Amino acid sequence: MNKFLVCDTAETPRELPRGSAPFFGFARLLRRFGFAIAPEQAIAFMQAVSLLGPRSMDDVRRSAVATFAPAPERRVEFDALFESWFCGDTGMLSPGDQQDEEETEIKDDNATAEEQIITIQDAKGGELTSGAEQLNTRTFPSDDLRLDKLERRIGAALPWRRSFRTVRTSTGSNLDLRRSMRKILSADGDIPSPRLRRRQTVPRRLLMLIDVSGSMKLYTDDYLKLAHAAVQGTGGAEVFCFGTRLTRLTPALRIKNRDQALARAGALVEDWDGGTRIGRTLLAFLSVPRFSAFARGAVVVILSDALERGDSTEMETAFRRFAGAAHRLSLATPLAGDPRFRPETAALRAIMPMLDDLVDGSSIAGLSEFILSLGRSAPDIEPMSGRGS
Amino acid sequence: MAHEGEGIATSPEAVMSRLAQSHYLADEELATAIFLALRLGKPLLLEGAPGVGKTEAAKAVAEVLGRELVRLQCYEGIDAAHALYEWNYQRQLLAIRQAGEAETDIYGDRFLIARPLLQVLQAPDQRVLLVDEIDRSDHEFEALLLEFLSDFQISIPERGTLCAKTRPLVVLTSNRTRELAEALRRRCVYHWIGYPDAEREAAIIMARSGDVARETAKAVADAVRDIRARPLAKPPGIAEAIEWANAATILEKGGSPWPEAFRRAIGVLIKDEEDIHYIEPEMRHIIEAAMS
Numbered sequence: 001m002n003k004f005l006v007c008d009t010a011e012t013p014r015e016l017p018r019g020s021a022p023f024f025g026f027a028r029l030l031r032r033f034g035f036a037i038a039p040e041q042a043i044a045f046m047q048a049v050s051l052l053g054p055r056s057m058d059d060v061r062r063s064a065v066a067t068f069a070p071a072p073e074r075r076v077e078f079d080a081l082f083e084s085w086f087c088g089d090t091g092m093l094s095p096g097d098q099q100d101e102e103e104t105e106i107k108d109d110n111a112t113a114e115e116q117i118i119t120i121q122d123a124k125g126g127e128l129t130s131g132a133e134q135l136n137t138r139t140f141p142s143d144d145l146r147l148d149k150l151e152r153r154i155g156a157a158l159p160w161r162r163s164f165r166t167v168r169t170s171t172g173s174n175l176d177l178r179r180s181m182r183k184i185l186s187a188d189g190d191i192p193s194p195r196l197r198r199r200q201t202v203p204r205r206l207l208m209l210i211d212v213s214g215s216m217k218l219y220t221d222d223y224l225k226l227a228h229a230a231v232q233g234t235g236g237a238e239v240f241c242f243g244t245r246l247t248r249l250t251p252a253l254r255i256k257n258r259d260q261a262l263a264r265a266g267a268l269v270e271d272w273d274g275g276t277r278i279g280r281t282l283l284a285f286l287s288v289p290r291f292s293a294f295a296r297g298a299v300v301v302i303l304s305d306a307l308e309r310g311d312s313t314e315m316e317t318a319f320r321r322f323a324g325a326a327h328r329l330s331l332a333t334p335l336a337g338d339p340r341f342r343p344e345t346a347a348l349r350a351i352m353p354m355l356d357d358l359v360d361g362s363s364i365a366g367l368s369e370f371i372l373s374l375g376r377s378a379p380d381i382e383p384m385s386g387r388g389s
Numbered sequence: 390m391a392h393e394g395e396g397i398a399t400s401p402e403a404v405m406s407r408l409a410q411s412h413y414l415a416d417e418e419l420a421t422a423i424f425l426a427l428r429l430g431k432p433l434l435l436e437g438a439p440g441v442g443k444t445e446a447a448k449a450v451a452e453v454l455g456r457e458l459v460r461l462q463c464y465e466g467i468d469a470a471h472a473l474y475e476w477n478y479q480r481q482l483l484a485i486r487q488a489g490e491a492e493t494d495i496y497g498d499r500f501l502i503a504r505p506l507l508q509v510l511q512a513p514d515q516r517v518l519l520v521d522e523i524d525r526s527d528h529e530f531e532a533l534l535l536e537f538l539s540d541f542q543i544s545i546p547e548r549g550t551l552c553a554k555t556r557p558l559v560v561l562t563s564n565r566t567r568e569l570a571e572a573l574r575r576r577c578v579y580h581w582i583g584y585p586d587a588e589r590e591a592a593i594i595m596a597r598s599g600d601v602a603r604e605t606a607k608a609v610a611d612a613v614r615d616i617r618a619r620p621l622a623k624p625p626g627i628a629e630a631i632e633w634a635n636a637a638t639i640l641e642k643g644g645s646p647w648p649e650a651f652r653r654a655i656g657v658l659i660k661d662e663e664d665i666h667y668i669e670p671e672m673r674h675i676i677e678a679a680m681s
Contacts, residue, residue: 037575038571051429058417067425069575071568075581163466165527177475280620284620289438
């Protein structure tokens with residue numbers, strides 16, 4: 001049987017002792033589901049099982065976790081695979097269905113019967129948003145939209161910060177002892193001009209948070225394409241989307257082919273075009289230390305209509321925290337595409353003082369220009385901040 | 390195969406029991422990971438939220454093994470000169486001047502400044518090396534560690550490869566502010582330390598604090614569990630819970646009645662202004678529920 005072979009492709013595959021086959025089989029199963037399992041980990045797994053007895057299935061599970069080191073966000077999937085393989089639980093997903101990225105879910109604890117989902121084409125007001133959770137998936141049609149300019153230039157267009165790492169330089173205040181010493185030795189002990197180092201500058205991280213609720217349905221496709229170009233253009237971009245849940249899209253958007261990347265992202269997000277809980281999902285983002293670290297010192301662009309239902313206190317708190325942590329906080333709202341737009345809702349008025357920019361998010365070209373202008377002190381695109389009352 | 394930690398690494402239960410003697414209450418999962426790290430001779434990678442006791446675990450292991458703990462605190466920009474070794478350039482220059490025309494070896498031991506990793510390799514006795522908060526370092530530094538973690542050796546271009554005289558136990562900790570490379574993860578025995586359940590946390594508070602009553606420890610553990618479930622910017626860790634129990638006990642002995650003592654000592658538990666504003670209105674309810 002294939003599953004009892006050491007290697008699928010070896011010319012003369014050796015059969016393992018019968019007792020060890022399930023353990024190596026589990027390693028191969030993990031690989032099929034996208035876990036990066038090295039051969040030495042499979043061997044360590046066997047050794048660990050032997051060391052622990054095993055006295056029970058718990059010992060086998062602990063050995064597997066300790067040696068295969070699944071990331072915490074994939075632990076549920078890992079456990080399900082373990083159950084499926086060792087305990088015969090067939091409830092596991094097929095390889096094509098697994099969800100292997102981080103996802104922070106927010107329980108649907110405040111949805112009421114009155115909150116009906118309204119899937120609309122022309123949502124314009126906060127009264128049409130919903131706090132209820134509706135799970136959907138989406139497929140992205142192929143698109144020829146050109147975002148090459150953004151992809152090409154974003155690396156140099158973001159604001160810069162001084163890193164603690166140093167680079168060689170001809171001017172500067174820090175002596176490069178190692179290189180200077182080598183120069184001295186090659187010059188027979190003479191003291192030549194000293195070699196210097198300086199702290200290097202690196203682009204700041206770009207954090208994009210995309211609202212995928214029903215009221216943003218018309219724009220989310222374009223935003224995802226924009227985000228893909230940003231991730232491709234700079235190694236320091238992070239992308240999350242939120243509706244009633246929070247989903248990290250960065251790993252999916254690292255796939256170079258745009259259609260494949262968007263298809264992957266489409267499969268990851270479960271709350272496309274659903275309800276809106278802006279404040280709560282943003283607070284959930286901030287409450288995960290690993291995620292909130294992405295905002296520290298970063299350029300944060302929130303792409304949302306900012307139409308929060310009910311009390312906007314949580315949204316205000318979230319924006320205040322973002323403003324405190326980020327280098328620059330911008331809100332891009334498609335509503336600003338209307339010349340008559342004024343930030344007059346309670347939520348927008350509350351967050352206006354915390355924003356560095358409030359910009360028009362209705363056109364992908366305008367947004368690209370805005371992102372490319374972030375490194376400059378005054379963006380070329382006219383911010384809407386002045387429209388506030 | 391001779392293995393490290395002969396004294397404690399006979400079983401996960403033995404590890405648990407010995408750690409408890411040094412006032413570190415490990416659960417079965419963590420004890421198993423430590424046991425496997427000792428027996429397999431692999432580094433131990435501990436990940437978890439800040440304040441769950443990752444560094445303390447390394448200290449406790451060093452204590453029960455009776456070995457010296459060498460700590461390398463990672464930060465952005467840390468490099469080989471800070472972690473591995475550095476040449477004493479001034480001394481090398483003086484040696485060149487003194488030698489004059491004669492040939493002199495300036496890459497001898499007396500010119501080598503050993504940093505923590507090299508110190509551990511050169512130590513005649515077994516050490517515990519704590520590489521703390523590896524996630525704060527750069528990817529380049531992480532790559533630099535790979536040789537050390539897989540073979541317990543360091544390559545110095547001028548000297549060749551130095552191997553460990555005695556294999557150290559290496560404990561790496563990470564708060565997951567960034568993802569670690571797969572190459573590093575697969576070299577290690579891995580364990581995710583989560584927050585303990587209320588009962589265990591109460592036991593930890595009792596074991597670690599000076600003079601806290603069982604009821605106080607239980608109330609603190611229940612209240613902290615309730616507080617951690619809320620969306621705070623900085624959820625309190627176990628160390629904060631211990632400090633809260635200690636501070637409340639001191640206030641109570643100073644004449645402050647019980648629920649009030651907890652409320653007044655909140656500053657040692659919550660250390661973020663916005664979190665305090667958020668939690669303050671609900672504190673009375675949380676404390677009363679915990680004390681009931």
